[in-house]
Amino acid sequence: MLILTETIGGNGHYQAARSLCQGLSQVEPELNAEICCGMHRVSRQLEQLTRAVYLNTLQYAPALWGAAYSREGEISDRFRTSLGKLLSRRLQEWLEEMQPDVVVCTHAFCLSAMGVIKERMGDRFRLGAAITDFDVNGFWIHPEVDFFLVAHEDVAKKIRRRFGVPDEAIFRTGIPIDPEFSKPQPPKSVLRRMLGLDPDRFTILLMGGGIGMGPIEECLYHFRRELPAHQLVVVTGKNRSLYERLQEQFGSDPRIRLHGFVDSMVHYMHAADIIVSKPGGLTSSEALACGLPIFICQPIPGQEERNSRFLMRKRVALRQDEPGEMARQILSLMENPEMLEEMSRRARELGRPDSSLAGARVIREHLLMKSRPV
Template structure:
């Protein structure tokens, strides 16, 4: 049985959920035909300190986006010194050693990855042990990435659209290695969920009020507390759905706020959820940072976005795109945010216009095939596996001869 190794690093959900979506799609296309493993790579390879550092660093980045922007800018300015390969060897040698040993023992027939570090380690392992698998990467940033995605040792890198493909080419990725395939999104975002009013009633929401959904990703680190507090204190007539992710401090703070008497604002609080598709489908506006998964999932569900901030210049690309298409707004502070919410409450046509813009966007190449992203990625991985496997014996014999 052929082996497909899917590598990611669980920093937030932006690398994990596409990996799981592709696994599900492969199993649906070819049930029981492949051994498929989805691996949180640093952790499962045994590079525990590196795993802890990467995840803690991401939490720090979310809490201090200004620092992250400086680091992100430096990585691009000093490239190729700051390439993924160089950073791994200089800073995360233990991950490289344990990662390539993990791959050597696993003996994959193809490696698919949603994280640049994982893809680069797969390339190093392939060179070191003269292995004959193909390396396929999805750049999970839908519009603008960063230069750590650039590595021409990959066999293929999948870009979500022509904008992302042009970014990769401009920054040094060879054109023949780039395939345009929509981002893999979990299938539940394309399923019918039932009448919105019924779901609102189930959650104790007022169907006649504007519904704001707040989330700062799986970690729950961001500006949600101050923004929700500002609405609650002003007693605006809205529903608030607050998804706190893994942030227990935020959950407890909001729970205490909810106990304060307020007849106008309805507040419902959740921790980590696996039904964001349902919440996005009943929300009128999504309030979040400019993360790639948040942006694409919100647009799929037809929900305009209020961006509170961005972390890294790749996320600024998401923000800029949505502002240019008039499917989202930017409210970097509570004052701007409250003015915007009051404007949306007063001008019904404003929200309708942004919803219509999202529907128009769904007819363009950016979102037109997004529902097929997981299926098309899975098909591509299977096709390359079969093609590469046919040539693997010839490859090994040629390497021995040389």
């Protein structure tokens, strides 16, 4: 069993792979499942170049990425074919040595390569795609994919109608998150004490994703000034320079707790009252699993923009791209506790805390299909 992923744009795709692996260890303890970053295995130089181009595009020309993402019909086939052929040359020999029964991809780049390899090798393994957003584009679609793990019925409907994938190949498991989210948690006040927080203060979780992007610094400046009765937990991910800047500016404030990369967000999510974040698929899924109302600020054009629309359409999120206005919007929501509780209720209904276990069960079924004699 092989789970392929990439880390070129943050940690979310890898976290999804790891969560599936953890789910499999519970559902099928005897199974040997391995996680691998496909591009890293092909060429570290290619991986570094791709990461640099992607992150610089997001930082300096996000509209360009959004335009490419929205024109999926024109470029996805050509891009997928070219990338798939490039990566598959190096990966096929390794795959023939491993001889996995099932390969699941949590990133579209490695999925395209696996599709090409499966065409060449015949039906020697079953291929799955775990889509890590609340929408889907053509990069994820390949005729050799045997099954899809998707976030919601809306995604399943789009895959059926736009791309012609049969419904029996689509499983509404949710985006894979840490199985710990499916376990009962202590009350918020207890968790806050465990985390060194004031158990009685309204708690805001402020995140910028695994690479710490977004207007975290500006948000924190306004929140400290305009939300004096609140406490803030800030997670900067792997952005070390941002963490150091915030530590210098805000580290002495007892109401503000600063963290870099946090391996598991379970306790922090359950301890918070709301989350202010970019709408990445993994972070949003974790928030929904905890019933956290989501405040979205400056989503990246492309997948985050589409995630944002989905979350607002389901009325579990509010969007405000101006950090100063965000603080006032939070205050306004606090004055309407019924609305806050209703958003929390809808988030719990939409959330899938058992997503990695559900995904693992689907994978187990495909392992059994592969092992049955024809």
